[in-house]
Amino acid sequence: MNPILQAQTAHKSIRQYTDQAIDESLLKQLIQSAQGAASSSFIQAYSLVQVTNKDNRQKLATLAGGQKWVESAAEFLVICADLTRVEHCSLQQGLGKLEGNTEHFIAATTDATFMxxxxxxxxxxxxxxxxxxGGIRNDPAQVAELLNLPDQVYPIFGLCLGYPDAEPDLKPRLPVDVVLHIDRYDNTRCASDVKAxxxxxxxxYQSRGDNQKSSNWSEQTANAVQKKTREHMLDFLQQRGFLKC
Incomplete structure (x- = not known):
């Protein structure tokens, strides 16, 4: 495989970091390179908040459910969907304020996620x-207040960056044949695919070097989605100017 394909398939979530700082010029270079991502109609509807204040890092770690790596990572960025510049352009061109269209929410969220x-x-x-x-969505209103986020901006998730101080095992992903459908979606194979x-x-889970446990994907997935409904999100987003129509 070429280096890009190799890097994509080798991704591991890192939660333990050394004390080594990330050079500011490197961080800005990485962000600039990330901006090469695709953007819906080139609206580039995202912003990042680099959180350097230690007290704020601690508060965000607590809000995220006690995720200490938010504090220990060399850098913590909050990735935001941001329609403020888009609305400015719309007003400047005489097309009025944004009205909270669902399509605009999707475009901003996907723009930020691609980046x-x-x-x-x-x-x-x-x-x-x-x-x-994703735990910063546990209490997005407090996150928005802490980071001084205006209307038309919402925090999607945070990103810890740092030099790894651990080497976790690589999780096997769903097989390509499970996620790839040809011409028509085939729902008849769902049960057998999940069982396998x-x-x-x-x-x-039983063979990995650290944090061995008796579990499977179904159990992990069901708990992840059914115990993290975050029902406050719709009201929060509507108060921010999103998802009104």
């Missing part, structure tokens, strides 16, 4: 480790 994935891949290519932090993958993941 963030590019940023993570770039960071890993230069020897850094990273992990996304459960067996693979159970063997992985």
């Amino acid at each position: 963030a994935q590019n940023l993570m891949l770039g960071a890993e290519s230069v020897g850094l480790g990273a992990v996304f932090i 993958y459960d067996s693979q993941m159970q063997a992985y």
Whole structure:
């Protein structure tokens, strides 16, 4: 495989970091490179907040459910969907304020996510480790207040960056044949695909070097989605100017 394909398939979430700082010029270079990601109609509807204040890092770690790596990582960035510049352009061109269209929310969220994935891949290519932090959505209102986020901006997730101080095992992903459908979606194979993958993941959890456990993908996935509904998100987003129509 070429280096890019190799880096993509070798991704591991890193939660333990050394004390080594990331050079500011390198961080800016990584962000600039990440901006090469695709953007819906080139609106580039995202912003990042680099959190350097230690007290704020501690507060964000607590809000995220006690994720201490938010504090220990060399850098912690909050990735935001941001329509403020888009709305400015719309007003400037005489087309009025944004009205909270669902399409605009999707475009901004995907723009930010494409950029963030590019940023993570770039960071890993230069020897850094990273992990996304969805836990900041546990209390997005407090995160928004802490970071002074205006309306038309919402925090999607955080990103820890740093030099790895651990080498976790690589999790096997779903087989390509499970996620790839030809011409028509085939739902008849769902049960058998999940059963086979459960067996693979159970063997992985029991054999890995650290944090061995008896579990499978179904159990992990069901708990992840059913116990993290974050029902406050719709009201929060609507108050920010999103998802009104």
